Amino acid sequence: MIRFEKRKDASKLFTVFAPFMSVLFALATAAVIMLFAGINPIAAYAGMLNESLGSFYGISETLVKSTPLILTGLGVSIAFRMKIWNIGAEGQLYMGAMGASYVALNSGLTGFVGLAAMFVMAAVFGGIWAGISGFLKAKANVNEIIVTLLMNYIAIAWVSYLVYGPWKDPNGFNFPLTPRFSPDLVLSTFFNTRLHTGFIIALALVAVMYIFMEKTVWGYEIKVIGNNPKAAKYAGISIDRKIIGVMFISGALAGIAGFGEAAGVQGRLQEGISHGYGYTAIIVAWLAGRSAIGVFIVSVIMAVILVGGDSLQILMQLPVAFVNLFQGLILFFILASDFLIQNKPVMKRSGK
Amino acid sequence: MEALLKVESVVKTFPGVKALDGVCLNVYQGEIHTLLGENGAGKSTLMNVLNGLYSPDSGNLLINGQPYIFRSPKDSIKAGIGMVHQHFMLVYNHTVFENILLAVSDLPFWLDKKKLRIRIKEIVDRFGLSIDLDEPIRKLSIGQQQWVELIKLLIRDCKVLILDEPTAVLTPQESDRLFGFLKRFKEEGRSVIFISHKMREVMELSDRVTVLKKGTTVKELARGEFDENVLAGLMIGTDEIPVWEREKKQFTENVLTIEHLFADKEKNMSDLIDFSLELRKGEILGIAGVAGNGQKTLAEVLTGLKPPVSGKIFADGKDITNADSRKAYIAGIAHVPEDRKSMGIAPEMTVDENLILKSYKEKPFRKFIFQNFKAIKENAEKQIADFAIKAGPKGTPIRLLSGGNIQKVIIARELSMRPSVLVALYPTRGLDMGSAEYVHKVIMDARKDNMSTIVISEDLDELLKLSDRIAVMFRGRITGIVDPEHTSREEIGLLMSGETVQ
Ligand SMILES: Nc1ncnc2c1ncn2[C@@H]1O[C@H](COP(=O)(O)OP(=O)(O)OP(=O)(O)O)[C@@H](O)[C@H]1O
Ligand SMILES: [Mg+2]
Numbered sequence: 001m002i003r004f005e006k007r008k009d010a011s012k013l014f015t016v017f018a019p020f021m022s023v024l025f026a027l028a029t030a031a032v033i034m035l036f037a038g039i040n041p042i043a044a045y046a047g048m049l050n051e052s053l054g055s056f057y058g059i060s061e062t063l064v065k066s067t068p069l070i071l072t073g074l075g076v077s078i079a080f081r082m083k084i085w086n087i088g089a090e091g092q093l094y095m096g097a098m099g100a101s102y103v104a105l106n107s108g109l110t111g112f113v114g115l116a117a118m119f120v121m122a123a124v125f126g127g128i129w130a131g132i133s134g135f136l137k138a139k140a141n142v143n144e145i146i147v148t149l150l151m152n153y154i155a156i157a158w159v160s161y162l163v164y165g166p167w168k169d170p171n172g173f174n175f176p177l178t179p180r181f182s183p184d185l186v187l188s189t190f191f192n193t194r195l196h197t198g199f200i201i202a203l204a205l206v207a208v209m210y211i212f213m214e215k216t217v218w219g220y221e222i223k224v225i226g227n228n229p230k231a232a233k234y235a236g237i238s239i240d241r242k243i244i245g246v247m248f249i250s251g252a253l254a255g256i257a258g259f260g261e262a263a264g265v266q267g268r269l270q271e272g273i274s275h276g277y278g279y280t281a282i283i284v285a286w287l288a289g290r291s292a293i294g295v296f297i298v299s300v301i302m303a304v305i306l307v308g309g310d311s312l313q314i315l316m317q318l319p320v321a322f323v324n325l326f327q328g329l330i331l332f333f334i335l336a337s338d339f340l341i342q343n344k345p346v347m348k349r350s351g352k
Numbered sequence: 353m354e355a356l357l358k359v360e361s362v363v364k365t366f367p368g369v370k371a372l373d374g375v376c377l378n379v380y381q382g383e384i385h386t387l388l389g390e391n392g393a394g395k396s397t398l399m400n401v402l403n404g405l406y407s408p409d410s411g412n413l414l415i416n417g418q419p420y421i422f423r424s425p426k427d428s429i430k431a432g433i434g435m436v437h438q439h440f441m442l443v444y445n446h447t448v449f450e451n452i453l454l455a456v457s458d459l460p461f462w463l464d465k466k467k468l469r470i471r472i473k474e475i476v477d478r479f480g481l482s483i484d485l486d487e488p489i490r491k492l493s494i495g496q497q498q499w500v501e502l503i504k505l506l507i508r509d510c511k512v513l514i515l516d517e518p519t520a521v522l523t524p525q526e527s528d529r530l531f532g533f534l535k536r537f538k539e540e541g542r543s544v545i546f547i548s549h550k551m552r553e554v555m556e557l558s559d560r561v562t563v564l565k566k567g568t569t570v571k572e573l574a575r576g577e578f579d580e581n582v583l584a585g586l587m588i589g590t591d592e593i594p595v596w597e598r599e600k601k602q603f604t605e606n607v608l609t610i611e612h613l614f615a616d617k618e619k620n621m622s623d624l625i626d627f628s629l630e631l632r633k634g635e636i637l638g639i640a641g642v643a644g645n646g647q648k649t650l651a652e653v654l655t656g657l658k659p660p661v662s663g664k665i666f667a668d669g670k671d672i673t674n675a676d677s678r679k680a681y682i683a684g685i686a687h688v689p690e691d692r693k694s695m696g697i698a699p700e701m702t703v704d705e706n707l708i709l710k711s712y713k714e715k716p717f718r719k720f721i722f723q724n725f726k727a728i729k730e731n732a733e734k735q736i737a738d739f740a741i742k743a744g745p746k747g748t749p750i751r752l753l754s755g756g757n758i759q760k761v762i763i764a765r766e767l768s769m770r771p772s773v774l775v776a777l778y779p780t781r782g783l784d785m786g787s788a789e790y791v792h793k794v795i796m797d798a799r800k801d802n803m804s805t806i807v808i809s810e811d812l813d814e815l816l817k818l819s820d821r822i823a824v825m826f827r828g829r830i831t832g833i834v835d836p837e838h839t840s841r842e843e844i845g846l847l848m849s850g851e852t853v854q
Contacts, residue, residue: 227698
């Protein structure tokens with residue numbers, strides 16, 4: 001029988017390199033599977049790298065994909081710091097996109113003021129969506145994992161209702177999407193690519209969250225609560241208020257990711273506006289060790305895998321299903337190998 | 353005579369710390385062998401090497417002359433070495449019997465529960481342990497839980513028993529029973545490795561003492577070659593012992609008045625029943641009593657962790673029964689060792705961060721919304737130097753410190769807050785002699801500045817030395833208040849067992 005034991009004297013160096021090791025390990029395992037499928041893994045990986053990082057356009061696409069991952073990843077990781085498991089970033093992203101779209105379609109605001117209002121509305125929508133589960137957790141000790149997860153479905157259903165119903169574009173050939181936002185309410189893009197201002201916002205928020213988590217008194221309180229709630233109580237920290245506040249911030253960040261997708265990438269609200277970024281964010285936060293800088297690095301690596309994986313479809317003539325399988329496998333193996341790095345397997349003979 | 357267990361120049365390094373630096377140890381058959389050494393000397397680390405939890409960088413381990421390498425605690429148990437951990441590893445809702453069952457690792461497919469029961473019964477009787485096998489663990493006292501841990505090891509026929517500060521969590525009565533057990537265990541020709549900082553215990557039990565310092569063996573002494581002074585000399589070496597004396601003082605003002613306080617029951621503990629007490633400005637009031645008679649509840653109510661059911665607390669005539677107003681006024685060292693990891697610290701955070709746990713919001717440590725890392729670092733450097741804390745390399749999480757050093761961090765933090773009233777619950781448990789003296793000196797210095805202290809302790813020597821008055825607690829009430837200069841251990845003992853003496 002094999003048992004797993006937590007590694008006791010893991011060195012600092014080891015923990016820093018662990019995420020990179022995980023990715024390498026995952027790629028190696030996926031390579032074996034590709035061999036079975038009759039694909040040359042080296043060619044496939046070279047192709048993936050070339051598509052995602054080998055050209056100016058590729059890099060820009062990678063950064064576009066990394067933007068929502070960074071934002072949702074930041075949100076999930078700040079909650080993780082307090083040992084609050086927010087797995088509802090996906091739904092919070094949808095709510096953010098909805099809030100931004102509401103302003104864009106209905107408020108009549110224009111220009112910078114309009115964009116700023118969209119940004120704030122997205123943050124508030126996402127924040128309240130997550131704040132609800134924070135409130136329930138703090139006041140009634142309702143499990144936040146279940147609440148945040150279930151609220152994802154509600155948020156996604158809301159957006160579907162709107163884009164199929166009241167907000168549907170009358171000239172959209174019945175597709176589930178809203179009319180395009182007016183051009184001044186769409187985030188500006190750079191160098192003729194899809195890379196939009198949302199990426200800059202994400203970068204700025206990495207810096208803000210880094211300072212918030214590492215340098216401020218609140219960051220200290222969050223660390224103490226996450227580390228030992230009893231000690232926090234002993235130190236006079238009001239845990240309930242902090243839980244609600246942190247969940248709000250966590251959701252607001254995911255909401256801003258929704259703002260980026262709606263106002264930056266699509267220029268409208270539509271069904272399936274997120275490609276599961278809110279779920280991938282959980283893995284991002286996990287691998288990043290809950291640090292803001294780590295979230296940035298891991299998000300870019302993830303984006304490389306996503307963009308490169310998509311390109312396999314064309315490069316290797318693979319069906320979409322295989323690409324999805326491949327990406328899923330990689331994520332799975334990253335988690336599995338991360339577990340193996342944190343824990344060491346111990347062989348044990350059982351019984352007699 | 354050949355040693356049963358021989359440790360030869362074992363080295364164990366952790367990142368940035370050489371915990372064991374060529375340590376040697378010889379444990380002979382049928383002896384109680386005490387390990388003595390200052391906090392952070394490497395005692396627990398050495399025991400964890402013997403227990404197979406840590407693998408040494410170099411050095412040898414010989415049992416009956418045979419070299420052994422332990423890869424896990426399983427190997428060590430197979431070789432006949434068993435260890436009782438500070439944190440008991442018991443399943444709380446299971447019965448004693450079920451817990452022992454879990455420990456028998458090589459369960460045969462078909463388990464003869466009856467036979468096992470008989471075996472356990474036999475051990476229980478042989479060592480005169482009184483325990484009901486069908487009682488759930490959560491109903492047992494700490495002392496009884498320790499019995500269960502011991503039975504778990506005995507059933508696997510262990511020849512060397514390791515106890516790392518076993519008495520830190522026990523009442524004096526429970527300790528006495530443990531010692532009775534250890535002596536019987538030794539008479540069967542088995543050996544015990546025992547760690548304690550309490551001289552009284554060391555003198556009573558030890559057949560042989562090994563003194564450790566900074567990861568090396570300073571001296572091995574057999575019974576007859578040592579007395580308290582010799583050991584103290586070896587432990588402290590050339591280090592200076594802090595000196596202090598208690599000046600006579602007149603107390604006039606009352607600083608704290610507790611009136612008819614009632615508080616809720618905690619498991620196995622007496623609550624406070626109609627508890628009244630006065631604390632005078634600048635005095636050290638000792639509270640004696642067997643643990644579990646309401647001392648912990650008293651400390652928690654005073655430091656605002658627990659709301660009283662009824663009754664009043666006044667400070668300088670002001671009603672501070674409401675918890676929030678109390679916090680600013682009273683600081684507390686509430687750290688029974690079983691609690692210190694669960695309440696007094698944030699284990700994954702650094703020593704620097706833990707030293708400001710109570711005052712992180714206050715002036716030098718905070719600038720606007722930011723933490724003032726310079727002030728935090730300076731504070732840490734000062735406390736670490738003053739209390740001689742072995743804190744490891746910068747940024748070490750506090751949980752990696754030795755038990756005594758964790759304790760020192762908590763004490764340093766509370767004392768540096770300059771409170772008007774200090775509630776110290778077992779302040780020197782787990783501290784080495786030098787450190788305990790230093791803590792006493794700091795409390796005494798603060799007394800000069802008119803800080804009032806309530807010292808809750810089971811160590812009568814400590815109380816007699818420190819206190820201006822000693823109140824004795826029994827079942828949530830005060831049974832008497834005595835003057836340390838005109839009392840005897842016997843008188844206090846009587847009060848502790850509930851007799852009221854006028
Ligand atoms: N897992 C670990 N990682 C890093 N350092 C450690 C670890 N365990 C112990 N140390 C360090 O090794 C030294 C020896 O610690 P140890 O716990 O053996 O001391 P000790 O003699 O048991 O002290 P005490 O009387 O306070 O219990 C200390 O400086 C401690 O900080
Ligand atoms: Mg120790």
